[in-house]
Amino acid sequence: MVTVRAPATSANLGSGFDVFGAALSKPADVVRVEPAEATTIEMAGAGSEFIPEDPEKNVAGAVAKALESPATIRIDKGVRPSSGLGSSAASAAAVAVGINAAYDLGYSREELVPYAAEGEALVSGEAHADNVAPSIMGGFTIATPEGVTQVDASIPLVVCLPEIVISTRDARRVVPRSAQVSQIVECVGRAATLVAGMFRDDPDLVGQGMEDGIVTPARADLIDGYADVREAALEAGATGVTVSGAGPAIIAACEERRRKPIASAMLDRFAGEGIEARAYQTRVGRGAELF
Ligand code: HSE
Numbered sequence: 001m002v003t004v005r006a007p008a009t010s011a012n013l014g015s016g017f018d019v020f021g022a023a024l025s026k027p028a029d030v031v032r033v034e035p036a037e038a039t040t041i042e043m044a045g046a047g048s049e050f051i052p053e054d055p056e057k058n059v060a061g062a063v064a065k066a067l068e069s070p071a072t073i074r075i076d077k078g079v080r081p082s083s084g085l086g087s088s089a090a091s092a093a094a095v096a097v098g099i100n101a102a103y104d105l106g107y108s109r110e111e112l113v114p115y116a117a118e119g120e121a122l123v124s125g126e127a128h129a130d131n132v133a134p135s136i137m138g139g140f141t142i143a144t145p146e147g148v149t150q151v152d153a154s155i156p157l158v159v160c161l162p163e164i165v166i167s168t169r170d171a172r173r174v175v176p177r178s179a180q181v182s183q184i185v186e187c188v189g190r191a192a193t194l195v196a197g198m199f200r201d202d203p204d205l206v207g208q209g210m211e212d213g214i215v216t217p218a219r220a221d222l223i224d225g226y227a228d229v230r231e232a233a234l235e236a237g238a239t240g241v242t243v244s245g246a247g248p249a250i251i252a253a254c255e256e257r258r259r260k261p262i263a264s265a266m267l268d269r270f271a272g273e274g275i276e277a278r279a280y281q282t283r284v285g286r287g288a289e290l291f
Contacts, residue, residue, distance in 0.1 A: 001034040002101045006094035006288040007138075008079040009086035010159065010251050011130040014210035014242035015190035017175075021086075021134040021141045024159065025285030027078040029090040031060075033098030036072040039064045045077035047087070059088045059119030063095040066118040069103045071095075082165045084249035089131030092119030097136060097288040109137050109287065110148055125169060131245065138287025140198040153198040153284045155206050156256045158238070160229065160266040162277040164248040166222050171246035174218040183214050198284075207239025207253040216243050223248045225273035229266050236265035 007028045013020040029045075039055040055061025060073045073095060079087040096116040100107050107115075113133050121127035129143040133150075142149040179187075194209025196202075220226040220243060229250055230241040237258035244251040252262050263279035270277040 001032055002098050003291040004031050004033065004094040004098040004288050005029070005291070006031065006090045006097065006135045007285060008090055009131045009134045009245075010084075010157075010249070011086060011245040012215070012243070013194060013251070014212035014216055014240070015187050015194055016142070017212070017215045018128050018130055019142055019144060020191070020194065021130040021143060022153070022155075022157075022284045023134040023138045023287050024085070024157065024280070024282045026280055026282050027085070029078050029087075029094055030076045031091065031094035031098055032074045033095060033102050034072045035102050036070050039070040040072050042074045043077065044075070047080035048075070048077050050081055051077070057122070059092045059122055060095040062119040062122040063092050063116055064099060066115045067096065067099050067103075067105065069099045069105070071099055071102065080161075082167055083161050084166070084243065084245035084247040085159065085161065086131035086135060086245060088123040089116070089120055089135050092116040093132050093135035093288050095119070096132075097290060101290055112136055113143070113148055123168065134287065136287050138285065140284055142195070151195075151198045153201055155198065155201060155203050155284045156254055156259055157282050157284065158233070158252045158254060158259050158262045158266065159244060159249050159280045159282055160252075160263070160270065160277055161249040161280070162223070162225070162270050162275045164223060164275065166247045168246040171219055171222060174222065175215050176218060179214045187212060187214055203239045203253050203255055210240035210242045210251075210253060212242060219243045219247050223250070225270055225275055226250065228273065229269045232265040232269040233262050236262040238262050
């Protein structure tokens with residue numbers, strides 16, 4: 001039997017819709033995997049009551065099927081579903097890494113990404129890899145059809161998760177179908193700045209690169225209080241603020257010493273709107289770890 005801790009992740013980071021992702025040092029799912037004749041799944045932890053244990057309907061079952069390796073799987077959720085923090089991807093990543101180790105399949109971390117993405121396809125209808133890639137490989141990742149480019153980075157972050165539920169499917173429906181060339185030019189500049197910031201471990205550049213005028217404004221409308229919470233985080237010293245993944249979590253980049261005041265400011269602002277929330281003082285961190 002193997003145990004895997006796979007981290008939550010933040011996809012898009014504003015300018016990198018469906019491409020960029022970052023592993024978060026916390027929270028994380030912890031998954032136990034044991035080879036078996038047929039796949040069975042047991043769920044526990046945050047929001048697990050909303051996740052089906054039927055292997056045909058659970059990301060873990062889809063990953064085990066894709067790897068042709070049935071297993072007894074127990075998932076302890078640290079990342080609640082529909083949070084914008086790659087909840088399903090963390091489970092999918094953990095199961096892919098766990099089955100690879102338990103069955104000694106010999107896949108590299110990068111080779112496991114498409115298998116874990118099969119789990120994502122079950123949940124969102126599309127096998128995008130921008131959450132599973134960082135959960136498996138760690139750091140900051142650039143996922144394209146050609147493969148994954150990974151950069152070790154350690155940018156301090158605050159992630160604020162309100163008690164609002166947004167499904168990825170719904171959040172994808174509001175994505176604009178087209179954009180002006182001027183918007184695309186701006187987005188390319190932001191995305192390039194963000195990549196440079198990750199390479200340099202520079203929170204100012206990463207924050208600048210997190211701005212986005214195409215997808216994020218449409219999604220921000222789905223999150224009550226977004227504009228106020230973003231403003232509060234910027235006033236408290238965030239270098240950039242955006243929607244984490246499909247939302248409702250909101251992510252801020254910052255200097256290490258600004259994490260605590262930013263977390264308080266974001267929580268206070270949500271509380272002022274009558275919305276319960278929790279904040280994680282986190283950073284770009286490691287990928288899935290085997291125990
Ligand atoms: N890139 C995806 C989206 C991630 O924003 O829809 C969500 O799983």
